[in-house]
Amino acid sequence: MNKRFFLIACALVLLIPLAGVAPRATAQDDVFRVAAVAPSATNDLAFSQSMYDALLLVQEEMGEDKFQFDFQDGTFVVDDAAVALREWAASGDYDLVVAHGSQYGAIIEELAPEFPEVSFAWGTDVNTFGLDNVFAYSAASEQGGYINGAVAAGLSESGVIGVIGPIEVGDAKLYVDGFKAGVAATNPDARVLVTYIGSFSDVPLATEAAETHRANGADILTGSAQMVVGPIAVAKENELLWFGTQSNQAEISEKAGVLFQVYHWEVVLRDIIQKIGEGTLGGESYTLTLENEGLVMEYSDLTGLSEEQMATVTETVDALTEQINAGEVELLPMEATPEATASS
16 A cells, blocks of 8 residues: 555545534634524514614624624514524534524424434523423513513503503413503503504504594503504503613604613523523523513603603612512512403
């Protein structure tokens, strides 16, 4: 055997064990990579934007040379999300695969056991399915809901407040229930009109529900999910006040906007990234709260309220935040009765 042929043969022998192995990109360039799917647009001013903004913030903190992410938005169809999630998991290119939407839970429960070396996260829920490579996350949205309700009750002149909910599940329901509790604690005589439209994205239907509330005397509106752009428009056109959740909607609500409960998922992402770096791929759940600053009450800088009114709003928010963090407020007192869990 000549020397050249021997060297080639040795090289081939060394390469054979590596055939079919796709080393993770992070092992080569030390970049933490995330792939995320979400049901609506990154600028929906609600649920999907809250996660997109969090990923951007983490990228800013860590630097683009250390943190990169792919975000597939507008994936409301669960089957389409399943395709993307499977491709990402199978590629081995990502440190974390995120399914941002409670409708994706069944997909994660099926995929995670197939890819035990891939870390998954999903929400809003606290169920990890007992799997060591699944993180779950949720939001105690009843906390900001309670504060929004209390402030709204103090500002309402008609004593009628309209709520437009998407589907009566998860953080959307918690927000509405907390809002109702906050109103009741502040003004027991106030009427809270709640309509669940059965959709997260049906803007025309949400607009119709908001118009109905206005016709019934509501001078304040609130709601959850990406369809709130419709009710916000109703509030602006009719000089009503608007209270929001999930994302800061000050720019679109303009003078109508007062107060927003904003989700800061970076609180969760930071810990998940650290856990993965330490070798923990899942098995833990997280909840955003006012205390851990995953929930933040943000004021509109475009509001039409007077300085005196906003001073009262600020005092109320500060006092209630302190009381909620101390466990001194019963956020969901009506949940103890079966009637309270029924659709309004």
